Amino acid sequence: MLTTNINVEKQAIEAKKASKKLSILSTEEKNEALITLAKTLETNYETILKANEEDLAKGREKGYEDAFMDRLALSKQRVFDFAQGLRDVAELEDPTGQIHSQWELENGLDVKQVAVPLGVIGMIYEARPNVTVDATGLALKSGNAIVLKGGSSAITSNKAIVDVMKQGLEETKIPTDAIQFIDSTDRKATQELFTMKEHVDVLIPRGGGSLIKAVVDNATVPVLETGVGNCHIYIDEHAEVEKALNILVNAKTDRPAVCNAAETVIIHKAWLDAHKDELIETLQKHEISTHGDDFAQEAIPGTKPAGEQDWSSEYLSKDIAVKTVADVVEAIEHIETYGTKHSEAIVTESEKNADTFMKLVDAAALYHNASTRFTDGGALGFGAEIGISTQKLHARGPMGLPALTTVKYMMSGNGQIR
Amino acid sequence: MLTTNINVEKQAIEAKKASKKLSILSTEEKNEALITLAKTLETNYETILKANEEDLAKGREKGYEDAFMDRLALSKQRVFDFAQGLRDVAELEDPTGQIHSQWELENGLDVKQVAVPLGVIGMIYEARPNVTVDATGLALKSGNAIVLKGGSSAITSNKAIVDVMKQGLEETKIPTDAIQFIDSTDRKATQELFTMKEHVDVLIPRGGGSLIKAVVDNATVPVLETGVGNCHIYIDEHAEVEKALNILVNAKTDRPAVCNAAETVIIHKAWLDAHKDELIETLQKHEISTHGDDFAQEAIPGTKPAGEQDWSSEYLSKDIAVKTVADVVEAIEHIETYGTKHSEAIVTESEKNADTFMKLVDAAALYHNASTRFTDGGALGFGAEIGISTQKLHARGPMGLPALTTVKYMMSGNGQIR
Incomplete structure (x- = not known):
């Protein structure tokens, strides 16, 4: 001492x-x-x-x-x-x-x-x-x-x-x-x-x-209070594939150890069914390890089972939790249960779903079709934070x-x- | 229960x-x-x-x-x-x-x-x-x-x-x-x-x-946190008599039980010497009881000795503590020691002293030549508070x-x- x-x-x-x-x-x-x-x-x-x-x-x-x-x-x-x-x-x-x-x-x-x-x-x-x-x-x-x-x-x-x-x-x-x-x-x-x-x-x-x-x-x-960021990317049923995958990769891998990095990707089941192959390829290419619910484990090879710990805490690494949902409301409920009110994103071409998400999710920063990585004084033009x-x-x-x-x-x- | x-x-x-x-x-x-x-x-x-x-x-x-x-x-x-x-x-x-x-x-x-x-x-x-x-x-x-x-x-x-x-x-x-x-x-x-x-x-x-x-x-x-108001009126050496007395009476007696009422008047010794008679007459007319330091006790008949309790707490009645000072700096120091950062007023025709007071006193509301009673959502035009x-x-x-x-x-x- x-x-x-x-x-x-x-x-x-x-x-x-x-x-x-x-x-x-x-x-x-x-x-x-x-x-x-x-x-x-x-x-x-x-x-x-x-x-x-x-x-x-x-x-x-x-x-x-x-x-x-x-x-x-x-x-x-x-x-x-x-x-x-x-x-x-x-x-x-x-x-x-x-x-x-x-x-x-x-x-x-x-x-x-x-x-x-x-x-x-x-x-x-x-x-x-x-x-x-x-x-x-x-x-x-x-x-x-x-x-x-x-x-x-x-x-x-x-x-x-x-x-x-x-x-x-x-x-x-x-x-x-x-x-x-x-x-x-x-x-x-x-x-x-x-x-x-x-x-x-x-x-x-x-x-x-x-x-x-x-x-x-x-x-x-x-x-x-400054923030622990257990941030989510929600890929909606109506998400464009390229946007969704770009945003997911950026939010997860650009700087995995920072608070505005994504820790869970929530995926609409229909979207996952339709775009499984591109998703798997992208995850492999960027060496992202997945931990998911039953539906995710079946869809994405090598996905480990996710538990409370996976949903509720930050990996701060190239690991990501994968939660699958039936609609935007279920996605919002998951975020409400496990989010830390930091940064949350929805990828969708549906204005209606985007609007629901932006209105109902309670967090400091909400993104429609953009990466959570922008929650940063420098990136937003504040000069410093x-x-x-x-x-x-x-x-x-x-x-x-x-x-x-x-x-x-x-x-x-x-x-x-x- | x-x-x-x-x-x-x-x-x-x-x-x-x-x-x-x-x-x-x-x-x-x-x-x-x-x-x-x-x-x-x-x-x-x-x-x-x-x-x-x-x-x-x-x-x-x-x-x-x-x-x-x-x-x-x-x-x-x-x-x-x-x-x-x-x-x-x-x-x-x-x-x-x-x-x-x-x-x-x-x-x-x-x-x-x-x-x-x-x-x-x-x-x-x-x-x-x-x-x-x-x-x-x-x-x-x-x-x-x-x-x-x-x-x-x-x-x-x-x-x-x-x-x-x-x-x-x-x-x-x-x-x-x-x-x-x-x-x-x-x-x-x-x-x-x-x-x-x-x-x-x-x-x-x-x-x-x-x-x-x-x-x-x-x-x-x-x-x-909402406020306890141990508010002060400082009557400066350069205070106009009528303004000073009007403000003092209003801040003390308009509604003694509210938080923006004055609890202590700080008076410049030279001003007190010069305007003792008008002050005494005004205090008597409005049935204001005084508790003061030695100088105040000598100047104002019937003033009881003031102790820590008088300086530091709200009377919420027609009692007031009277502190006498040699200059605006001493007044500010007193407010710093005993104030609750609610509302503080200076009465003076000296722009310099007003400026010093407004800059250095740390409180939610500062008044130059006006009553502390205006610290109120209704009075300021907020509609409600x-x-x-x-x-x-x-x-x-x-x-x-x-x-x-x-x-x-x-x-x-x-x-x-x-």
């Missing part, structure tokens, strides 16, 4: 103080700071790589799997990419200060609803060190201080990145206390953040399902800079009373 | 099912239903008054105070006012189906962000039976089912109101299960709602501080119908993949 003199509350209080100074900086001052941070990361990339070596050595000792080590590993290029990310965020529109609406009451009172920073963001995340830079950039640009609690496997890399960024902040108008790094692998340090309502305005957990559940179940600080919300309050779907703001009503009068 | 065969989960599941049917009704169908409910309330007012008599009798037995009994008491006029409230909600714009934004990606994928109902709203509230009708009207209009858990002192009235409304729903397109009433005075019934994430989309507590805290601290279902949010996520300040919606991204393509 690294925990020694960690005082999470003290750090949160410092972040809160810094957030007030940060909240009144101009867009230009914030942008200049982000560019300074980018340069500092580039200048000090060797320090960061050295720290990363330590994490990698520990990871090898612990026998972490390749995909995990891959996400953990940094290179000069990757650090320079982080820096470029900060420059990109500097280019984005500043959401704060924007007037969402303005009107005048009959008595002359001027009412403005203005976007303002949330204050202090608590970011709780797992392995990838890029989150340390990305989240910090988005927080600072939107006028928020950030408290970072990363995963233990990347702690040395994260700390080095934060040290370098804080060093960079010294040359800017943003107080160095606006970035706080919880230098501890103790779970208790994370749990302290959960209830620090006075100093932390929102918690954003990013990582696996158990991390997110721990935060949601235990936090009294409001949470922006702090995560993909699968909750319904505040923000749903990919969250860009505006999700890191709240509003103030600002009323200006000349003595109005009620 | 009335608890016998209450099954909160079953009721929540029924609400969820009903919410799906309700979510696809047209605005017209929902409006017709609200008007039918209004008529049913009017036709059956005697049933409601009879039930109310039971609650009143119990209240008298228990020796509740007058103000409480007053809020509990119904009359034919009040029931007809409830009905009118439903007709007013029918007139409001339907927030669902509205397209917040729409754009096309370079690949031709059409992206729409559309407002949709939240699903099921859990309303946990205290004495006033009007909340039963108001919250139901707003929920149904925005396409949401509602689970009502009212206070035990009004349980018979609330049940009668709900029975009448459910009877009314039978003649409409809205399923009767869209209104669920938890007919229990057992706290456990409320607590069951706290964690019913699968079936309840949001909890809205309305009532005193301890009720709200219990929900926030224990719920895993997302909460729309489900509560006043003092949290920062999702909705802040008075919450009208749009606060009861979330969004869906709806993408329409012709085979786009990434």
Whole structure:
């Protein structure tokens, strides 16, 4: 345990103080700071790589799997990419200060609803060190201080990145206390953040399902829940074969480990009967392994029996569950039972079935004849995202800079009373 | 204890099912239903008054105070006012189906962000039976089912109101299960709602501080926190006397028991020295009792010493705490320490001080030269409100119908993949 003199509350209080100074900086001052941070990361990339070596050595000792080590590993290029990310965020529109609406009451009172920073963001995340830079950039640009609690496997890399960024902040108008790094692998340090309502305005957990559940179940600080994606592609009776197969392959294999990848394909039985051969060929060509219900097992050779586990969880690999249905209503019911309200797609030429699906499926993003892979701040043109919300309050779907703001009503009068 | 065969989960599941049917009704169908409910309330007012008599009798037995009994008491006029409230909600714009934004990606994928109902709203509230009708009207209009858990002192009235409304729903397109009433005075019934994430989309507590805290601290279902208002009027060195006194009197005495009433006046010492006489006269004329710091006690005769309790809680009466300060920064610090982020006002002719106050005070509503009493959905022209949010996520300040919606991204393509 690294925990020694960690005082999470003290750090949160410092972040809160810094957030007030940060909240009144101009867009230009914030942008200049982000560019300074980018340069500092580039200048000090060797320090960061050295720290990363330590994490990698520990990871090898612990026998972490390749995909995990891959996400953990940094290179000069990757650090320079982080820096470029900060420059990109500097280019984005500043959401704060924007007037969402303005009107005048009959008595002359001027009412403005203005976007303002949330204050202090608590970011709780797992392995990838890029989150340390990305989240910090988005927080600072939107006028928020950030408290970072990363995963233990990347702690040395994260700390080095934060040290370098804080060093960079010294040359800017943003107080160095606006970035706080919880230098501890103790779970208790994370749990302290959960209830620090006075100093932390929102918690954003990013990582696996158990991390997110721990935060949601235990936090009294409001949470922006980001998403586990158990996403479905429904191939309707009236689906065009080429579209269906292209979308299926893209959603399953483009990046199997991400949250907007498909985990189950739901297929109309009549369509499956009619297009079995093309489907089988496509699955084989792309090395997709199938786990299905009885009808699917009969239709697609090599399909293993699927159980509750297959329907309800993410493979994050080139495996896919195959559910067969008699109509769109049965497809919707399956999604309702097992979906995580992230991204759901229907492939069909029937406007009626598409309409039913789009209206009745309850999820952040619904697709008619397109891949679920577009649920992503970058792909949708937001420039950057702090995560993909699968909750319904505040923000749903990919969250860009505006999700890191709240509003103030600002009323200006000349003595109005009620 | 009335608890016998209450099954909160079953009721929540029924609400969820009903919410799906309700979510696809047209605005017209929902409006017709609200008007039918209004008529049913009017036709059956005697049933409601009879039930109310039971609650009143119990209240008298228990020796509740007058103000409480007053809020509990119904009359034919009040029931007809409830009905009118439903007709007013029918007139409001339907927030669902509205397209917040729409754009096309370079690949031709059409992206729409559309407002949709939240699903099921859990309303946990205290004495006033009007909340039963108001919250139901707003929920149904925005396409949401509602689970009502009212206070035990009004349980018979609330049940009668709900029975009448459910009877009314039978003649409409809205399923009767869209209104669920938890007919229990057992706290456990409320607590069951706290964690019913699968079936309840949001909890809205309305009532005193301890009720709200219990929900926030224990719920895993997302909460729309509504507000305790420990509101301040800051009279700056550069305040015009007449404006300052009018605003002070209005914010304190217009309706002392509501959350947007002022509880502390912060006065610049130089202003107090200069305008002591007018202030004292005004306070006496309006029978306002003062509790203050040393400087205030010396300046205003009859001022009792103020302690932590005075600074930090709501009087909800014609008492006010008086804090004296040397400048606007000290005023802001006091508000930061004791405020509840509801409504805060500055009275000043100094644009600079007003600007500092409006920028640095962290609250839902800030006023320059106007009374805090305007923080109200009705007063701001929202038509109706489900509560006043003092949290920062999702909705802040008075919450009208749009606060009861979330969004869906709806993408329409012709085979786009990434």
